[in-house]
Amino acid sequence: MVPADPDGGGLMRVDLLTEPVAGLDEALAAVDAFDRTLVAGLLRPQPAQAAALTGLADAVAGTPLAERVAEAADKAAAGAASEDDLVALAAARTAVFGAVHDALTARADEATGRVRPDEQPFPASESASPNLLAAARSWLADLARAGWQGLDHDVVAGAAQVVSAMLPEPALRRLAVLLDGFAAELAASCPGAALERVPVRRWADLWSRAMLLTRPGALTAAPAEPVSGRLLPLGVDLHEHATAVQAQVHAVFEPADGSTPRLVRASVSAPKPDTVVGMGVWQLLRPHMALLAAVSEGRSMDLDGMPLTAEGDLLWDDAQARQGDPADPFATARVALPKAAASTAAPLDRHPARIAVPVFLDGYGVQRDDAATVFALPGHNLPVDIDRIPTAGPLTPEAVAASTACIGLLRWDAGRFAVQPLAVEATVKKKALVLHAGAWAGGTADTAGVKAEKAATDAVAVLRERAGKLLRR
Amino acid sequence: MLPSDSADPDSRWEEASAARVVPPARPRKLAKVPFVELADGRLQGVVSSGSDISRVYVSSVAVRTFAFACSTNNNRPCGGARGSFCKHIEALIAEAVLQYGGDRVGRYLRVDLADAAPTAGSISSTMRATRPAQGDTSAAAPVFSRFLRHLAYLELAATTAPLPEMQWFPPTRTAVA
Numbered sequence: 001m002v003p004a005d006p007d008g009g010g011l012m013r014v015d016l017l018t019e020p021v022a023g024l025d026e027a028l029a030a031v032d033a034f035d036r037t038l039v040a041g042l043l044r045p046q047p048a049q050a051a052a053l054t055g056l057a058d059a060v061a062g063t064p065l066a067e068r069v070a071e072a073a074d075k076a077a078a079g080a081a082s083e084d085d086l087v088a089l090a091a092a093r094t095a096v097f098g099a100v101h102d103a104l105t106a107r108a109d110e111a112t113g114r115v116r117p118d119e120q121p122f123p124a125s126e127s128a129s130p131n132l133l134a135a136a137r138s139w140l141a142d143l144a145r146a147g148w149q150g151l152d153h154d155v156v157a158g159a160a161q162v163v164s165a166m167l168p169e170p171a172l173r174r175l176a177v178l179l180d181g182f183a184a185e186l187a188a189s190c191p192g193a194a195l196e197r198v199p200v201r202r203w204a205d206l207w208s209r210a211m212l213l214t215r216p217g218a219l220t221a222a223p224a225e226p227v228s229g230r231l232l233p234l235g236v237d238l239h240e241h242a243t244a245v246q247a248q249v250h251a252v253f254e255p256a257d258g259s260t261p262r263l264v265r266a267s268v269s270a271p272k273p274d275t276v277v278g279m280g281v282w283q284l285l286r287p288h289m290a291l292l293a294a295v296s297e298g299r300s301m302d303l304d305g306m307p308l309t310a311e312g313d314l315l316w317d318d319a320q321a322r323q324g325d326p327a328d329p330f331a332t333a334r335v336a337l338p339k340a341a342a343s344t345a346a347p348l349d350r351h352p353a354r355i356a357v358p359v360f361l362d363g364y365g366v367q368r369d370d371a372a373t374v375f376a377l378p379g380h381n382l383p384v385d386i387d388r389i390p391t392a393g394p395l396t397p398e399a400v401a402a403s404t405a406c407i408g409l410l411r412w413d414a415g416r417f418a419v420q421p422l423a424v425e426a427t428v429k430k431k432a433l434v435l436h437a438g439a440w441a442g443g444t445a446d447t448a449g450v451k452a453e454k455a456a457t458d459a460v461a462v463l464r465e466r467a468g469k470l471l472r473r
Numbered sequence: 474m475l476p477s478d479s480a481d482p483d484s485r486w487e488e489a490s491a492a493r494v495v496p497p498a499r500p501r502k503l504a505k506v507p508f509v510e511l512a513d514g515r516l517q518g519v520v521s522s523g524s525d526i527s528r529v530y531v532s533s534v535a536v537r538t539f540a541f542a543c544s545t546n547n548n549r550p551c552g553g554a555r556g557s558f559c560k561h562i563e564a565l566i567a568e569a570v571l572q573y574g575g576d577r578v579g580r581y582l583r584v585d586l587a588d589a590a591p592t593a594g595s596i597s598s599t600m601r602a603t604r605p606a607q608g609d610t611s612a613a614a615p616v617f618s619r620f621l622r623h624l625a626y627l628e629l630a631a632t633t634a635p636l637p638e639m640q641w642f643p644p645t646r647t648a649v650a
């Protein structure tokens with residue numbers, strides 16, 4: 001176990017993260033069986049698929065969804081599911097994962113000693129562009145009928161037009177980016193009949209999430225209130241697929257009125273050509289959020305009237321932030337993080353993939369081989385997800401292996417908790433180093449970083465020059 | 474020894490929401506070949522003309538048959554692509570290997586390669602040795618429009634509204650097998 005922080009910080013109960021969670025296996029079994037029905041597709045369901053559909057309906061039997069899902073499962077088992085039936089099945093799967101999310105989040109809160117407020121109401125409003133949403137739903141229904149093994153280029157190509165039409169619409173960006181990343185994976189996996197293995201849970205996740213986002217009101221933005229105070233960054237979490245990138249800064253927000261500090265995120269994202277990678281993605285994001293430069297410089301920021309959602313997301317606007325004093329993220333992690341309150345996820349966002357709890361770890365040993373890295377704590381091992389460390393940054397798996405303290409995100413996937421390193425304190429060649437995964441987000445003077453900056457600048461310049469010539473003719 | 478929490482890495486992968494499916498493109502210089510992709514049953518892309526900045530060639534090689542085509546964006550046939558690969562197609566193969574790795578390119582095209590780490594040279598010469606036929610240039614228009622779509626991503630606005638769906642798309646340091 002991690003020793004208690006002398007300043008009164010929390011005691012991380014790593015042992016709780018490896019103990020069984022009641023009901024988890026049963027819930028996942030129902031979902032896994034449903035997910036396998038999507039491998040063969042729902043055009044001509046076999047008896048095993050029919051049983052899995054009934055199993056999913058049974059899993060939500062005690063909920064308001066029960067009747068609608070039972071009907072949808074019957075229709076799907078007969079090979080006659082309508083688009084609305086498929087949406088109902090996606091909703092049932094999402095509800096089961098919602099319960100899984102809640103149980104895992106409660107466990108993570110227990111392990112980190114964190115307080116989380118009760119669920120808050122999330123209003124839904126009407127969505128714009130019903131035609132585009134309907135087109136997306138129709139494509140997703142085609143996918144479900146074909147199944148992953150029935151994928152071919154014709155089925156997958158149906159997404160391209162919908163995505164192109166959605167991307168410029170800010171209100172549809174979430175769904176557009178999801179469909180775009182999903183369709184690219186499917187295209188790279190064609191023909192489905194030749195697939196040696198299928199990412200069964202992942203594609204069912206992406207499919208059901210997209211299906212639900214096509215429903216009226218699902219894309220409603222969370223309500224936000226203006227806040228003022230000091231923002232102390234902890235680290236940067238990067239997400240990317242071939243044609244989109246997002247950086248999320250995790251931070252502790254200290255309200256100016258002296259009320260309880262909060263764990264918050266600030267996000268910036270952009271669509272991108274697939275050849276813009278590595279340093280290039282920081283360059284795309286940098287101009288839109290001054291916070292990235294503050295992270296690279298090790299500074300806090302002072303917020304004045306910045307909107308903050310009930311989910312803990314700052315809706316960043318540079319006009320409402322100014323540069324603050326130097327702030328060491330490790331000091332923030334040791335002192336401010338244990339006292340910060342978390343937020344509650346919006347109903348649709350309750351999924352284990354969404355769990356990313358900032359944690360501070362020290363007093364561990366590191367075990368590393370070709371297959372895995374783990375932080376070894378007395379009696380308990382915490383797997384380390386080193387694959388999530390972005391390549392365009394100074395943090396490396398080697399540095400993690402040499403580390404003595406770590407700021408990370410506690411995540412859960414494929415049946416277990418793991419920590420994703422955001423920053424480490426390490427001793428390399430008898431020198432004490434502090435390395436942040438997002439250190440190059442705002443720019444860098446590091447030799448390797450400068451070279452990567454130049455190459456990325458040149459690549460984007462070529463594309464912009466071409467776009468200038470060809471797109472506006 | 475590390476604790477083995479799962480005997481079978483494949484089953485863990487199948488149960489992972491964040492399973493990595495497509496390896497990220499590797500950085501490369503874009504001046505000569507601004508666009509290359511493995512799609513629609515072809516290795517296809519756009520190659521800059523050496524002499525005229527406003528002209529580009531649309532080049533492609535088909536999976537399995539290696540039928541090749543090269544023409545300008547105004548659909549004028551490339552003089553070099555008669556009988557065998559022109560220099561644009563060779564450049565396309567070279568840049569595809571930089572972007573995706575020789576393994577993936579060779580596997581996608583179904584090139585029967587003896588070497589463990591295929592290079593652009595070995596992929597190209599193996600394909601040429603089968604004496605592939607010259608294909609028609611009907612793909613040029615759709616490939617060019619995919620290139621324009623690709624460029625259009627640069628014109629889309631960034632946003633600071635969170636995209637929760639991106640949680641499913643973590644970066645990866647390792648090439649996906």
Ligand SMILES: [Zn+2]
Nearest residue numbers: 543551559561
């Ligand atoms: Zn040519």
